[in-house]
Amino acid sequence: MDEFELIRRYFARAGDGGAGVVKGIGDDAALLSPTPGMQQVQAIDSIVEGVHFPDGCNAADIGYRVVAVNISDIAAMGAVPRWVTLSVSLTGADADWLESFSAGLFTACAEYEVTLVGGDTTSAPVLVATVNATGEVAPGQAILRSGARPGDGIYVTGTLGDAAAGRQGLESGEPSRELLWRFARPAARSDYGRRLAGKASAAIDVSDGLAGDLDKLMRASGTGAEIDLEALPLSPALQTGFDLERQRDFALFGGDDYELLFTCRGQPPDGGIVPVTRIGAVSKVSGLRWFLRGEPVHIEARGYSHF
Amino acid sequence: MDEFELIRRYFARAGDGGAGVVKGIGDDAALLSPTPGMQQVQAIDSIVEGVHFPDGCNAADIGYRVVAVNISDIAAMGAVPRWVTLSVSLTGADADWLESFSAGLFTACAEYEVTLVGGDTTSAPVLVATVNATGEVAPGQAILRSGARPGDGIYVTGTLGDAAAGRQGLESGEPSRELLWRFARPAARSDYGRRLAGKASAAIDVSDGLAGDLDKLMRASGTGAEIDLEALPLSPALQTGFDLERQRDFALFGGDDYELLFTCRGQPPDGGIVPVTRIGAVSKVSGLRWFLRGEPVHIEARGYSHF
Numbered sequence: 001m002d003e004f005e006l007i008r009r010y011f012a013r014a015g016d017g018g019a020g021v022v023k024g025i026g027d028d029a030a031l032l033s034p035t036p037g038m039q040q041v042q043a044i045d046s047i048v049e050g051v052h053f054p055d056g057c058n059a060a061d062i063g064y065r066v067v068a069v070n071i072s073d074i075a076a077m078g079a080v081p082r083w084v085t086l087s088v089s090l091t092g093a094d095a096d097w098l099e100s101f102s103a104g105l106f107t108a109c110a111e112y113e114v115t116l117v118g119g120d121t122t123s124a125p126v127l128v129a130t131v132n133a134t135g136e137v138a139p140g141q142a143i144l145r146s147g148a149r150p151g152d153g154i155y156v157t158g159t160l161g162d163a164a165a166g167r168q169g170l171e172s173g174e175p176s177r178e179l180l181w182r183f184a185r186p187a188a189r190s191d192y193g194r195r196l197a198g199k200a201s202a203a204i205d206v207s208d209g210l211a212g213d214l215d216k217l218m219r220a221s222g223t224g225a226e227i228d229l230e231a232l233p234l235s236p237a238l239q240t241g242f243d244l245e246r247q248r249d250f251a252l253f254g255g256d257d258y259e260l261l262f263t264c265r266g267q268p269p270d271g272g273i274v275p276v277t278r279i280g281a282v283s284k285v286s287g288l289r290w291f292l293r294g295e296p297v298h299i300e301a302r303g304y305s306h307f
Numbered sequence: 308m309d310e311f312e313l314i315r316r317y318f319a320r321a322g323d324g325g326a327g328v329v330k331g332i333g334d335d336a337a338l339l340s341p342t343p344g345m346q347q348v349q350a351i352d353s354i355v356e357g358v359h360f361p362d363g364c365n366a367a368d369i370g371y372r373v374v375a376v377n378i379s380d381i382a383a384m385g386a387v388p389r390w391v392t393l394s395v396s397l398t399g400a401d402a403d404w405l406e407s408f409s410a411g412l413f414t415a416c417a418e419y420e421v422t423l424v425g426g427d428t429t430s431a432p433v434l435v436a437t438v439n440a441t442g443e444v445a446p447g448q449a450i451l452r453s454g455a456r457p458g459d460g461i462y463v464t465g466t467l468g469d470a471a472a473g474r475q476g477l478e479s480g481e482p483s484r485e486l487l488w489r490f491a492r493p494a495a496r497s498d499y500g501r502r503l504a505g506k507a508s509a510a511i512d513v514s515d516g517l518a519g520d521l522d523k524l525m526r527a528s529g530t531g532a533e534i535d536l537e538a539l540p541l542s543p544a545l546q547t548g549f550d551l552e553r554q555r556d557f558a559l560f561g562g563d564d565y566e567l568l569f570t571c572r573g574q575p576p577d578g579g580i581v582p583v584t585r586i587g588a589v590s591k592v593s594g595l596r597w598f599l600r601g602e603p604v605h606i607e608a609r610g611y612s613h614f
Contacts, residue, residue: 022346023451026527028383028511029350029442031449034341039329042424043336044392044439048431076335085351087437117349124355125433130394132351132439135336142338144330204335220333 010102018115030117038136043073049127063104070133075193076205078143079135089124141198145220148202150284152263159235164254178237186258203262209253227280325422337424345443350380356434370411377440382500383512385450386442396431448505455509455528457591459570466542471561485544493565510569516560534587
């Protein structure tokens with residue numbers, strides 16, 4: 001099967017039907033009609049087999065994931081996702097694998113209401129999937145990392161640490177279904193993210209663990225943070241499966257949560273079915289300070305580095 | 308060196324200075340101001356070590372190339388390139404390699420007047436570089452592949468086959484400097500592409516060889532083509548280095564030219580220093596027909612397939 005046929009068969013089903021799509025897959029580039037008067041956000045992220053997910057992962061999960069992790073970035077800007085492009089480097093053109101991958105990808109596209117408008121497929125010795133996502137936001141409403149101010153509350157959506165615990169379960173062969181699902185199908189907080197536009201003072205998505213991403217957010221804002229470790233939102237599944245130290249370890253350093261971590265001066269918007277938890281406050285003094293029952297505790301900084 | 312530091316050191320030099328860039332590298336996503344009233348085009352393309360370029364290629368050439376091949380797609384739509392995002396999967400974080408790669412990348416950005424607005428770096432067992440390019444075009448002026456009509460002239464910019472001959476020279480260890488350069492530094496026809504907007508009836512960039520890309524163009528338009536083999540523009544360097552059969556072989560099936568192949572009803576715009584050559588005409592009958600001194604000749608269809 002050549003590249004042309006492969007694209008037609010597995011990725012061109014979206015056609016030109018999406019909102020704002022004049023011409024989708026099948027030309028040199030997609031032709032789009034941006035919404036008049038809106039600013040645009042763009043994010044690009046790759047996921048690599050053996051790095052971002054274990055070898056032999058379910059192809060549908062990989063397809064879902066590469067869309068979701070990019071939508072998460074768009075959500076962290078407070079924008080509405082519109083279009084995605086995909087480049088995938090494949091080790092072969094196995095029909096079953098491709099059908100599953102594209103099914104997962106289109107599931108995510110439907111869930112986040114984005115249209116796949118263009119793509120590229122190449123061969124490579126390892127599977128690498130890259131998505132570029134484009135979103136729209138009203139001028140002046142985008143949430144940057146740099147807007148946190150001393151006194152703002154620090155909030156996080158959902159629960160932390162589940163995905164990392166799920167991935168570990170996958171690798172150790174003892175997966176908890178619920179935690180595994182959190183790793184396999186990360187839920188980008190797209191609906192809540194757009195509700196934060198113009199309301200949150202700063203935001204980032206939690207992809208590398210709370211500690212590392214909070215550090216980035218505070219550095220970008222020139223501020224520090226005081227965090228109540230007991231306030232960290234931890235799921236029943238995580239609490240059931242691990243002792244407290246491990247739970248906090250997954251939450252602080254585990255990564256792959258794709259929750260939104262944000263700062264807000266007043267009360268944040270209601271999350272509906274998504275829990276929104278206040279975990280601390282922005283301080284003038286730089287650095288992260290952790291508290292347990294009101295007492296400062298020392299937490300060794302460590303994060304995830306690809307190199 | 309962690310990812311954050313790596314991005315800051317090698318890729319953040321563009322800052323927020325580009326036209327239409329509100330916030331560039333360093334947040335969850337880039338924040339952009341599209342030009343009011345314009346449509347947008349987006350293309351994504353990856354290049355993989357050992358597939359799109361031989362192992363151990365000059366890092367600066369790789370950085371240049373991944374931008375240029377995407378700008379070429381934007382040019383084939385008749386659009387003005389504006390912004391690029393980059394995702395690069397690296398086998399390590401070698402400082403010399405990264406410095407060279409980013410130098411080549413920024414050379415291309417300067418040449419095509421685009422701003423690098425976002426990126427992602429990951430580790431992988433093989434080097435994969437992906438760029439998503441965004442361009443702008445006036446509504447209704449974009450050139451699609453589907454607009455060719457019987458009687459239109461068929462034109463190509465520059466010369467064909469040089470890059471493939473250069474790559475072969477590189478692999479056989481006997482490179483001609485001039486041909487090698489055509490492979491190492493493909494020139495996207497960005498200036499000419501935008502001049503074709505609203506004038507060419509259809510266009511595609513020649514990345515897989517003239518035969519394959521012409522076939523795609525004609526199929527998309529529901530037309531066929533009659534091509535005069537003697538009219539194919541071949542460079543002096545190609546003509547000096549190879550017999551006529553090899554020259555035509557490189558031109559028809561070699562790939563990596565990144566010239567613009569387009570159809571036009573009247574006289575096409577002047578190319579300035581870029582030669583623009585009429586090589587045939589669009590016909591009602593589907594398929595490609597090749598002629599030599601007015602006589603039809605049979606050319607076996609073959610193209611480049613990644614799988």
